[in-house]
Amino acid sequence: DAKTTQPPSMDCAEGRAANLPCNHSTISGNEYVYWYRQIHSQGPQYIIHGLKNNETNEMASLIITEDRKSSTLILPHATLRDTAVYYCIVRVPGTYKYIFGTGTRLKVLA
Amino acid sequence: GAGVSQTPSNKVTEKGKYVELRCDPISGHTALYWYRQSLGQGPEFLIYFQGTGAADDSGLPNDRFFAVRPEGSVSTLKIQRTERGDSAVYLCASSLDGVSPLHFGNGTRLTVT
Numbered sequence: 001d002a003k004t005t006q007p008p009s010m011d012c013a014e015g016r017a018a019n020l021p022c023n024h025s026t027i028s029g030n031e032y033v034y035w036y037r038q039i040h041s042q043g044p045q046y047i048i049h050g051l052k053n054n055e056t057n058e059m060a061s062l063i064i065t066e067d068r069k070s071s072t073l074i075l076p077h078a079t080l081r082d083t084a085v086y087y088c089i090v091r092v093p094g095t096y097k098y099i100f101g102t103g104t105r106l107k108v109l110a
Numbered sequence: 111g112a113g114v115s116q117t118p119s120n121k122v123t124e125k126g127k128y129v130e131l132r133c134d135p136i137s138g139h140t141a142l143y144w145y146r147q148s149l150g151q152g153p154e155f156l157i158y159f160q161g162t163g164a165a166d167d168s169g170l171p172n173d174r175f176f177a178v179r180p181e182g183s184v185s186t187l188k189i190q191r192t193e194r195g196d197s198a199v200y201l202c203a204s205s206l207d208g209v210s211p212l213h214f215g216n217g218t219r220l221t222v223t
Contacts, residue, residue, distance in 0.1 A: 034211060043114075043201050043214030044153065087152060096141065096208035097166055100152030 004088050009105040012082075018075040020104050022088035025069040031091050033064060034098070035073050037084040044087060044100075047073065078108045112136070114215035116202050122221045123192055131187040131218045135204030142185050143212060144177055145201040153201055159185060160208060192222045 005023040012018040024033060032051050036044040048055055048062045050071070055062040061074040075082055087103040115134040123129050135142050140161055145153035155169040159179045167177070174192075179185040189196055199219050203212040 032209070036212075036214075041216070043203070043216045044212075046211040046213060049211055085152075091209075095166060096158055096160070097155055097168070098143075098212065099155060100145075102150075102152050 003099065004090060004101050006086070006088060006101060006104045008102065009107070011107050011109055012075075012078045014080060014108050014110050015077055018073075018078040018082065018106060018108070020073040020075075020086050020088075020106065021070065022073070023070045024088065024090050027068055027090050028093045029068075031093065033062070033068075033071050034089050035060070035062065036087045036089065037082075038087070038103070039084045047086075078106075080108050080110060082106065083108045114202055114204050114213055116200075116215035116218050118218060119216065120219045120221075122223060125192060125194060125222055127192050129189050129192055129220065131189075131200050131220070133185045133187070133202030133204075133215060135183065135185070135202070136213055137183075139204035139206055139213075140182070141205040141208035142179060143203040143205070144185070144187050145203065147199045147201055147217070156187070158208070189220075192220075194222045196220060197222045 032049045034049040035047040038044045047059050050062045050064050064071045085103040085105050087100050089098045117132045142159040144156040147153045157177050158166040162182045174190045177187045199217040201217045203214040205212050
């Protein structure tokens with residue numbers, strides 16, 4: 001199965017960078033890594049995805065290691081509104097099924 | 111533009127009753143997913159549609175659960191003889207093609223009393 005491993009929780013000071021790690025050691029060569037976040041009572045919100053190269057958009061940056069076995073989501077200047085559960089997911093090889101773990105609960109502190 | 115819409119947002123039903131949960135995906139998205147989320151857990155995969163057909167229903171917990179997407183757009187998740195353990199948030203997501211990112215609705219909170 002396409003399993004990802006994330007720390008259960010992290011704290012970050014407001015205005016500082018939040019670096020959220022994810023291990024996906026079983027990822028296959030042509031599968032993307034996707035990041036989502038979920039705020040209470042809402043559905044998961046797409047943030048960013050990548051294959052090999054680092055990616056950046058208006059929400060975050062994604063750093064993928066050269067061996068593709070892990071990645072880090074970076075929120076450059078965390079705000080209180082970034083407090084959420086963050087999930088990294090990959091597709092189960094040979095399918096279009098995406099498996100979510102329990103994610104990282106990020107708390108941004110004032 | 112409009113996102114994924116799920117109705118109702120909340121549903122309370124009695125044990126043993128039948129329920130239907132509706133999902134309106136983003137227009138033009140061929141892939142549609144149903145997930146179930148219990149408190150404190152990540153979303154759990156139930157079923158995936160590509161067009162009108164259920165391409166992968168391996169996550170449906172038992173034969174009380176069934177989903178349809180007759181015209182390749184709106185989907186309905188149907189649960190027969192509901193049990194208290196079915197209480198959860200049911201999430202729907204759509205994707206342009208199953209590889210492009212998923213876009214989720216805000217879910218239907220089902221409570222079985």
